[in-house]
Amino acid sequence: MAAARRTSADRRQPGSSRNGSVRYLVSSEAPPQTAEPSRTAAGRIFATRARPPAAAAPKTDPKAGRTENLFHLSRVRPEEMSRGRGPLPGDLCERGSRLPFPMLYSPLMLDEVTQAVLSREQVARYLRGGEGLSPVEARERIYAYLDELRTTQRYHIYRALKHPLYPILRKLTRIGEGMEHVERTVAAGRAVYVSNHRSHLDYLIGPLILEDYAVRPPIIAAGINVFGGAFGLIQRHVTGAIPIRRNSRDPAYLATLKVYVAEMLDQHDLLFYPEGGRSYTGDLKSFKTGLFNATLLAQDLAHTHIVPCALTYDLVLEDRTLARQGVKRRQRPFTREIAEMVGSAVGYETRVFVTFGPPIPLATYRPDSRRDVLQLAHLTRERVGRLYKVLPTALVATAMGPSIAEADLTGRVADLIATLAARGANLDITDPTMATERGVGLLALRGVIVRDGKRLRVRERAVLRYYARALDHLLTQT
Numbered sequence: 218m219a220a221a222r223r224t225s226a227d228r229r230q231p232g233s234s235r236n237g238s239v240r241y242l243v244s245s246e247a248p249p250q251t252a253e254p255s256r257t258a259a260g261r262i263f264a265t266r267a268r269p270p271a272a273a274a275p276k277t278d279p280k281a282g283r284t285e286n287l288f289h290l291s292r293v294r295p296e297e298m299s300r301g302r303g304p305l306p307g308d309l310c311e312r313g314s315r316l317p318f319p320m321l322y323s324p325l326m327l328d329e330v331t332q333a334v335l336s337r338e339q340v341a342r343y344l345r346g347g348e349g350l351s352p353v354e355a356r357e358r359i360y361a362y363l364d365e366l367r368t369t370q371r372y373h374i375y376r377a378l379k380h381p382l383y384p385i386l387r388k389l390t391r392i393g394e395g396m397e398h399v400e401r402t403v404a405a406g407r408a409v410y411v412s413n414h415r416s417h418l419d420y421l422i423g424p425l426i427l428e429d430y431a432v433r434p435p436i437i438a439a440g441i442n443v444f445g446g447a448f449g450l451i452q453r454h455v456t457g458a459i460p461i462r463r464n465s466r467d468p469a470y471l472a473t474l475k476v477y478v479a480e481m482l483d484q485h486d487l488l489f490y491p492e493g494g495r496s497y498t499g500d501l502k503s504f505k506t507g508l509f510n511a512t513l514l515a516q517d518l519a520h521t522h523i524v525p526c527a528l529t530y531d532l533v534l535e536d537r538t539l540a541r542q543g544v545k546r547r548q549r550p551f552t553r554e555i556a557e558m559v560g561s562a563v564g565y566e567t568r569v570f571v572t573f574g575p576p577i578p579l580a581t582y583r584p585d586s587r588r589d590v591l592q593l594a595h596l597t598r599e600r601v602g603r604l605y606k607v608l609p610t611a612l613v614a615t616a617m618g619p620s621i622a623e624a625d626l627t628g629r630v631a632d633l634i635a636t637l638a639a640r641g642a643n644l645d646i647t648d649p650t651m652a653t654e655r656g657v658g659l660l661a662l663r664g665v666i667v668r669d670g671k672r673l674r675v676r677e678r679a680v681l682r683y684y685a686r687a688l689d690h691l692l693t694q695t
Contacts, residue, residue, distance in 0.1 A: 330480045331363055337476045339514070343469040355469065362473045370436055370457025370485065386425070388566045389418070393426045395573035395604070399524060402576045403432060406520025407482055409512050410435055410573075411597050413501055413526075413605070414490035416533050417443070418569075423488055423528065424456065426571040435486035438478065438508060440494060457485070463493050471507065479514035482521060487512070491594065497539045499686035501602055504594040513584035513593070522576035525597055527604035527643075529687075531659055532567040540683035564662075570606040572643060602690045607637055607644045613656030614684035615692075617666065620674045627653045642691050660684075 334340055343359060346352040402408040412423060420443070424434050437452075441460040444452055452458035459478065462470060478487065491504035515521050533539070577597060582589045616629035631649035638644060646652040657673065660666045665677045665684075675681055 328367075330477070330484070331367075333480045334363065334473065334476045335359075337480075337514075339472045339476050340469075343472060350469075358467075358469055359473055362470050363477065366459055366474065366477050368436065368453050368457050368459055370434065371455050374455045385418075386421070389422065390566075390568045391422060391426055391429065392568060392570045393430060393573075394570060394606075396430050396432075398573045398575050399427070399430070399432055402522050402524050403486065406517065406522065407515070408435065408486045408576070409482070409521065409523045410486070410488040410526050411504075411523055411601065412488065412490055412528055413601055414492045414495050415528055415530055416495065416535055418534060419490065419528055420452075420456075420458075422569050423526065423571060433486060435488040436481060438487065438489035475507065475511035475514055478508060478511035479516070482512065482515040483517070488526075491597070495535070495539060497542055499540070499683035501598070501605070501687075501690045504598045506590050506594045509594050509597070510584055510590050513579060513582050513590065515579075518579045518582070521579050523579065523593070523597055524576050525574040525600035525604060527570075527572045527574075527601050527606065529570045529572070529606035529608055530567050531569075531608050531610050532565065532663055533683075534565060534567075536663070536680050536683055537677070540677075540679040568608075570608075570645075572604040572606055574600050574604045603641065604643055605687070605691070607642050607688065607691070609646055609652045609656030610659050610684050611656075611687045612652050613660060614665075614681050615688055617673070617675065617681060617685075620669075620672055622672050623653065623657070626657070626673060630656075637688070637691060640691060 335344065340359065343355050344352065346355050350358065399408065410423065412419065420437060420439060424437070427434060434456075436457040436459060438461050439452060439458045441462050443449065444458075444460045453460070459481070461474065465471065481487065489508045491506075491508060492502040493505045496502050512521070512523070577593070577600070579593075582593050584590070612630050612633055613626065616626055616633055618626075621629075627649050630653045634644065634647060634649055634652065638647065646655065657666065660681070661668060663680075665675070665680045666673050667676050
């Protein structure tokens, strides 16, 4: 009963609790005990737990002539961000202002990457305020972004993921090409893998191909929509994926993201998908430049190379969902997209080609030159397009008419193969008859086309166009 009658002032004292979370009033007086991190039952917030006093040296602010103790909460729910009151140490905010989190950020708390991010001029100028924000509000926002971006890669767990995912992976025959380019690049320094984006399965396939060849795993830049549920926990705490707010226009966020990615390149290789999401039409979309600019902010560009990569499937698991929608009108819950993928997986089997190309050196590109960034993005897209594996399903879909005899279809496929070969395309099968038979068989099994006697008819026109557009970048190039 005594605990129930505590005053609000009592609840604000260090060590008092409310709804299972601990809140602190940060003051210049030394607390009676030091603290160590511990996690609450919710698993989301870390508070401090008393332990015997230790001989910790306090921090002295020479300007104010006062001593402050450094303790902190290392993770926090977004809704808890503005509940605490009290001063932050040093120059983080003025006394009496509102805490950006119920925590105290200090040099002891900030990891090496975070400290490096905050010291970069691209971020530091936002810490000083502007864009309608006070310095305190700007710091709140940037610290929140950094907390969201923070990720961990646990390689021993990462490798073991192949076992629980076997029911999915056994349906996919992974074929790697151009691995000599990867091995040469990782031996020389950092590799930045840049790939097209066909399916949510890309997040598994790309890293697993590297694992198949004993290449060190990269961290992945992925849309924040895939960070929900159990898959999101795996992304953040196992694979080391960085959540990206693709539609954000906040300059403070964009600066923080780019610098954070650049600093992570000092420790890890990187894999990202610059199309900004899966292709709903089936074609190779234009590349966004944000993460190219982030890559050019890395400290050691002389030993950092972009490795272009093309992912190609005989059959895309989400083909019907993507083709029927045509364009991405809104962001749907990721759990719903996973449920649709599970429903489409019945009887699904496919080959998936992961083709790597020669590395692109970055030493001559400047991050402050918009022209250089655009040229790098265009060059990488061109390289990815040339690496794209031309598979029988795409050939048949391109040559197919509403109703056509199989012999006529074979003739059209032969002409198409000749055109693509002249343009240096990466062909899977060069024999027209074999390519037609395989492509027709796969599309008929998927229910996209049907046999009607000696003729072939289209059953799902939108899905057929989805596969046909995969070759647009090769057929329209000059």
